[in-house]
Amino acid sequence: MNSSVAVEWKAVCKVSDVLPGTGVGVRLPAGQAALFCTRDGQFYALDNLDPFSHANVLSRGILGSIGDRKVVASPIYKQHFDLETGQCIEDETVSLNVYPVRVEGDVIEVAMSAAH
Amino acid sequence: MAKQQLLLIGHGMVGQRYLESLVAQGGREQFDVTVLCEEPLPAYDRVGLTSYFSGKTADDLSLVPQGFFEEHGITLKLKTRADSIDRAAKTVTTNTGETLAYDKLVLATGSYPFVPPIPGNDRDNCFVYRTIDDLDAMIAASKGGKVGAVVGGGLLGLEAAKALHDLGLETHVVEFAPRLMAVQVDDFGGGLLKDKIQELGVTVHTSTGTQEIIDGESCKHRMVFGEDKHLETDLIVFSAGIRPQDALGRACELELGERGGIVVNDHCVTSDEDVYAIGEVALWNGRIFGLVAPGYQMAEIAAEHLMGKAEKAFQGADMSTKLKLMGVDVASIGDAHGNTPGCRSTVFMDQTAGIYKKAVVSECGKKLLGAVLVGDAADYGNLLQLCLNEMDLPGDPAALVAPISDGAPLLGADALPDTAQICSCNNVSKGDLCAAIDGGCMTVGDLKACTNAAGTCGGCAALVKQVLDSELEKRGVEVNNHVCEHFPYSREEIYHLVRVGQITTFDQLLEKHGSGDGCDICKPTVANVLASCWNDWVLNKPHAGLQDTNDYFMGNMQRDGTYSIVPRVAGGEITPDKLIVLGEVAKKYDLYTKITGGQRVDLFGARVDQLPEIWKILVEAGFETGHAYGKSVRTVKSCVGSTWCRYGVKDSVGTAIQIEERYKGLRSPHKLKFAVSGCTRECAEAQSKDVGVIATEKGWNLYVCGNGGMRPRHADLFASDLSDEELIKYTDRFLMFYIKTADRLQRTSVWMENLEGGLEYLKDVIINDSLGIGEELEAQMQHVIATYQCEWKTAIEDEEAVKRFKHFVNDDANDDNLQYVRERGQRRPAYEHERIEMVQEA
Ligand code: SRM
Ligand SMILES: Cc1cc2nc3c(=O)[nH]c(=O)nc-3n(C[C@H](O)[C@H](O)[C@H](O)COP(=O)(O)OP(=O)(O)OC[C@H]3O[C@@H](n4cnc5c(N)ncnc54)[C@H](O)[C@@H]3O)c2cc1C
Ligand code: SF4
Ligand code: FES
Numbered sequence: 001m002n003s004s005v006a007v008e009w010k011a012v013c014k015v016s017d018v019l020p021g022t023g024v025g026v027r028l029p030a031g032q033a034a035l036f037c038t039r040d041g042q043f044y045a046l047d048n049l050d051p052f053s054h055a056n057v058l059s060r061g062i063l064g065s066i067g068d069r070k071v072v073a074s075p076i077y078k079q080h081f082d083l084e085t086g087q088c089i090e091d092e093t094v095s096l097n098v099y100p101v102r103v104e105g106d107v108i109e110v111a112m113s114a115a116h
Numbered sequence: 117m118a119k120q121q122l123l124l125i126g127h128g129m130v131g132q133r134y135l136e137s138l139v140a141q142g143g144r145e146q147f148d149v150t151v152l153c154e155e156p157l158p159a160y161d162r163v164g165l166t167s168y169f170s171g172k173t174a175d176d177l178s179l180v181p182q183g184f185f186e187e188h189g190i191t192l193k194l195k196t197r198a199d200s201i202d203r204a205a206k207t208v209t210t211n212t213g214e215t216l217a218y219d220k221l222v223l224a225t226g227s228y229p230f231v232p233p234i235p236g237n238d239r240d241n242c243f244v245y246r247t248i249d250d251l252d253a254m255i256a257a258s259k260g261g262k263v264g265a266v267v268g269g270g271l272l273g274l275e276a277a278k279a280l281h282d283l284g285l286e287t288h289v290v291e292f293a294p295r296l297m298a299v300q301v302d303d304f305g306g307g308l309l310k311d312k313i314q315e316l317g318v319t320v321h322t323s324t325g326t327q328e329i330i331d332g333e334s335c336k337h338r339m340v341f342g343e344d345k346h347l348e349t350d351l352i353v354f355s356a357g358i359r360p361q362d363a364l365g366r367a368c369e370l371e372l373g374e375r376g377g378i379v380v381n382d383h384c385v386t387s388d389e390d391v392y393a394i395g396e397v398a399l400w401n402g403r404i405f406g407l408v409a410p411g412y413q414m415a416e417i418a419a420e421h422l423m424g425k426a427e428k429a430f431q432g433a434d435m436s437t438k439l440k441l442m443g444v445d446v447a448s449i450g451d452a453h454g455n456t457p458g459c460r461s462t463v464f465m466d467q468t469a470g471i472y473k474k475a476v477v478s479e480c481g482k483k484l485l486g487a488v489l490v491g492d493a494a495d496y497g498n499l500l501q502l503c504l505n506e507m508d509l510p511g512d513p514a515a516l517v518a519p520i521s522d523g524a525p526l527l528g529a530d531a532l533p534d535t536a537q538i539c540s541c542n543n544v545s546k547g548d549l550c551a552a553i554d555g556g557c558m559t560v561g562d563l564k565a566c567t568n569a570a571g572t573c574g575g576c577a578a579l580v581k582q583v584l585d586s587e588l589e590k591r592g593v594e595v596n597n598h599v600c601e602h603f604p605y606s607r608e609e610i611y612h613l614v615r616v617g618q619i620t621t622f623d624q625l626l627e628k629h630g631s632g633d634g635c636d637i638c639k640p641t642v643a644n645v646l647a648s649c650w651n652d653w654v655l656n657k658p659h660a661g662l663q664d665t666n667d668y669f670m671g672n673m674q675r676d677g678t679y680s681i682v683p684r685v686a687g688g689e690i691t692p693d694k695l696i697v698l699g700e701v702a703k704k705y706d707l708y709t710k711i712t713g714g715q716r717v718d719l720f721g722a723r724v725d726q727l728p729e730i731w732k733i734l735v736e737a738g739f740e741t742g743h744a745y746g747k748s749v750r751t752v753k754s755c756v757g758s759t760w761c762r763y764g765v766k767d768s769v770g771t772a773i774q775i776e777e778r779y780k781g782l783r784s785p786h787k788l789k790f791a792v793s794g795c796t797r798e799c800a801e802a803q804s805k806d807v808g809v810i811a812t813e814k815g816w817n818l819y820v821c822g823n824g825g826m827r828p829r830h831a832d833l834f835a836s837d838l839s840d841e842e843l844i845k846y847t848d849r850f851l852m853f854y855i856k857t858a859d860r861l862q863r864t865s866v867w868m869e870n871l872e873g874g875l876e877y878l879k880d881v882i883i884n885d886s887l888g889i890g891e892e893l894e895a896q897m898q899h900v901i902a903t904y905q906c907e908w909k910t911a912i913e914d915e916e917a918v919k920r921f922k923h924f925v926n927d928d929a930n931d932d933n934l935q936y937v938r939e940r941g942q943r944r945p946a947y948e949h950e951r952i953e954m955v956q957e958a
Binding site for chain 1: 601602623632633634635636638639640657660661662663664665666668669673675676677724920922923924925926927929931933948
């Protein structure tokens with residue numbers, strides 16, 4: 001499985017289920033992800049587990065930008081994570097898994113395993 | 117080795133500073149210290165004495181840190197006066213009959229008010245103005261009287277006049293000299309000051325001497341001025357100067373000055389090498405210093421000398437002063453009268469605006485020698501620095517007093533040397549401030565807490581702010597107060613843009629005035645401002661994504677990602693039936709239950725998907741959201757008051773409920789807490805709240821800008837004996853003015869500390885409506901009150917909104933990461949070390 005290059009997709013919800021500028025939690029076979037829709041209608045998915053508080057809460061963070069980077073802020077201790085790369089802005093040793101997302105018609109699909 | 121005995125006579129401002137200095141230098145290891153204090157109270161802030169009439173208590177004025185005497189093992193004998201000193205035997209005898217031996221003796225007996233030898237000066241209701249006891253006696257006497265007179269129009273006399281005025285008496289000032297404050301200001305300045313003070317309703321009689329005081333006809337006394345000139349008054353306060361309290365020294369034959377004062381050298385040693393004198397009793401180089409700052413310097417120098425360090429020597433002190441007398445700024449610097457040979461003066465006078473300024477410059481026109489400022493003393497700090505540091509004038513001397521049109525300070529704080537003394541009361545130099553800024557101070561409030569600068573008379577506050585701004589800028593800290601990179605505006609400016617531009621969504625604001633996507637700083641700030649202005653439902657689509665998670669889910673997120681539930685319990689009053697509902701809900705959902713510090717009940721550990729169903733039950737039982745999650749009005753704490761309490765003078769619970777119902781849901785720069793107490797025993801702790809209300813026999817006393825939390829602050833008395841209507845009116849205006857002008861996450865306490873003009877300015881805006889915005893503020897508040905809705909009630913009735921309360925968008929399962937431990941009969945989230953490793957399902 002690990003050697004497979006083919007991405008396995010999982011349909012998770014409709015486009016209208018995620019309000020632009022907010023996030024939702026997504027259950028994947030491998031664990032939990034946070035799916036975000038930015039103001040401009042782009043979708044991103046990262047781990048839902050906040051590595052600083054060990055709580056599954058990142059889907060409830062506030063979205064925004066720092067310079068050119070799109071980020072989400074953890075709702076617990078407010079660290080920021082880059083939506084494209086999962087990199088934590090405040091601590092370069094910490095980064096989250098990123099899950100590819102695609103939109104098929106009005107359905108959002110998230111990759112079942114993280115991109116590497 | 118046995119310790120030596122150190123005896124301090126007099127525990128006033130300077131005596132206390134001496135003890136602190138001694139302790140700081142380890143003096144307790146060498147000396148056993150005993151302090152004789154004639155007054156019934158340990159040292160208090162005499163400089164701030166007059167604030168006793170505007171609400172400060174003896175406790176507020178105390179200068180002694182809690183536990184100071186116990187901690188350092190110093191013996192304090194209150195109500196004990198030294199009656200004589202035997203220098204040969206090295207003993208002191210007290211009025212309580214004790215004889216105490218000393219190795220070293222320190223005299224800090226201060227001074228006493230001079231009472232002119234007018235026949236009748238010892239009649240009842242004749243007072244001096246020096247101690248808290250004096251003030252208590254004046255307050256008692258004022259109750260039966262209508263008129264009060266002060267003999268003496270100097271600095272202290274005018275303070276006493278302010279006190280009489282505050283006590284509600286028709287007030288007169290009787291001054292022998294042809295002008296007020298003869299020592300500090302000149303004829304023009306004194307004349308202007310007289311006009312301004314008369315405008316405030318105090319009658320000033322200059323060039324008037326009192327010949328005798330006899331029985332009056334309409335009042336208790338008649339002060340006879342001349343053949344057919346007199347004044348009838350009920351009480352008289354003598355404030356005709358001070359004299360050093362040197363009787364002890366005279367009796368034991370220490371060297372005294374011709375006109376009194378115990379002679380000291382540069383280290384405050386008297387003619388007996390085992391006896392020191394410090395403060396107002398000490399005569400140095402033929403001079404007595406009637407201000408506290410030189411006294412503090414003496415205290416430090418004497419303590420160092422005692423400890424065998426004699427590096428510092430007393431070199432005299434600057435007698436410049438700045439005061440606010442009955443709301444009028446008055447300042448005097450250096451050679452105010454222009455006595456230096458060859459000096460020249462530049463004067464600016466505007467009688468309409470009530471401003472007089474004079475600068476005295478040297479013959480060469482390059483140095484400032486002195487100044488007088490009346491009506492506008494904003495330049496005091498700068499002029500003082502120019503004078504003290506003998507700096508070259510930045511330009512034309514006339515510019516020193518000319519009204520400045522662009523508001524730029526005369527002299528940048530940058531130009532000052534590090535040694536420049538910025539706060540003379542507390543001897544804080546520019547270098548000290550810089551060190552504190554390096555240590556992390558970012559606001560005037562921080563600097564005050566850390567260095568004490570601006571903490572005594574406040575005269576240096578403007579200059580402290582200038583130093584702060586320029587130093588922060590130098591350190592590359594952006595002094596701009598922009599909320600974040602997306603909006604080049606302060607919170608106050610954003611509030612204004614929203615109001616004036618009728619902006620109703622974040623996107624509109626971002627398009628018009630911002631850049632980028634926004635962030636977790638500006639989004640909640642703007643959401644909060646929008647709510648303060650228009651009061652839309654927080655979960656309306658354009659607002660939902662702006663909210664902090666606490667506001668989005670209308671509960672406080674806990675460390676494991678679950679939420680707490682705090683229904684409103686207005687005033688802390690709750691029926692048994694409602695309590696039962698809370699118990700039932702907690703039991704059904706196994707919620708950890710706790711009584712909060714805000715007189716209500718907190719239910720912890722609700723999962724996000726459980727929130728709507730729990731709130732449905734609560735709303736049906738008549739509960740509303742308590743906004744424990746919002747930057748908004750939290751609780752109005754109350755004591756039981758006249759409802760049951762035998763001391764209650766008013767219905768504090770009823771008023772607390774009324775206030776909470778009125779302001780519930782109001783969103784603000786930071787949270788707002790209120791309390792109402794039913795009498796002065798103050799069981800609701802109203803003086804620690806943003807808005808505190810205390811019942812009196814005559815109405816309500818309103819306190820503002822208190823804080824508990826990280827840096828507690830006592831609230832300030834804002835207005836007394838208010839009717840119900842006045843109470844609400846002032847509170848409406850106060851809250852809206854705070855909402856309009858405060859910074860993001862700035863509690864009212866910090867806001868007040870950074871507000872230019874402080875409490876007096878705030879009173880002016882709210883009570884006197886000096887900005888003419890009173891009605892507007894009330895109308896804005898009325899809008900918020902009229903559009904209140906229980907956010908949770910609206911949420912549970914909105915199907916689409918309820919759908920958002922799910923842990924997963926694609927599954928009804930719950931967070932599988934939650935683990936609990938039971939403790940004291942309830943559950944709590946497991947700590948990291950208690951967690952059991954979860955096995956992943958295949
Ligand atoms: C529940 C409670 C403690 C308790 O078990 O009693 C509490 C709990 C919290 N307080 Fe508090 N405070 C509670 C009364 C207080 C009080 C006492 C009071 O109000 O009489 C104070 C001091 C008074 C004051 O605010 O001036 C207080 C001063 C703070 C502060 C410091 C504020 C400051 O200005 O220094 C914070 C931190 C902040 O707001 O930035 C804070 C923040 C918090 C937070 C919101 C921390 C957080 O972000 O999670 C806690 C959330 C609790 C929750 O999940 O519901 N809490 N907190 C109390 C709730 C009262 C209520 O019924 O609403
Ligand atoms: C209303 C008012 C306003 C003022 N405003 C200002 C101001 O704005 N700026 C400023 O710099 N200064 C101001 N001052 C002056 C300032 O308060 C004094 O300079 C300062 O208090 C002097 O301190 P001290 O310790 O020498 O004397 P004090 O504070 O007077 O203390 C002396 C203490 O010794 C006690 N004592 C005397 N004899 C004996 C004895 N035999 N045995 C035991 N105890 C004894 C006295 O009872 C007293 O408690 C003001 C003073 C007053 C009254
Ligand atoms: S004091 Fe600290 S730990 Fe306790 S409730 Fe308040 S914020 Fe939480
Ligand atoms: S000069 Fe008095 S407080 Fe600073």
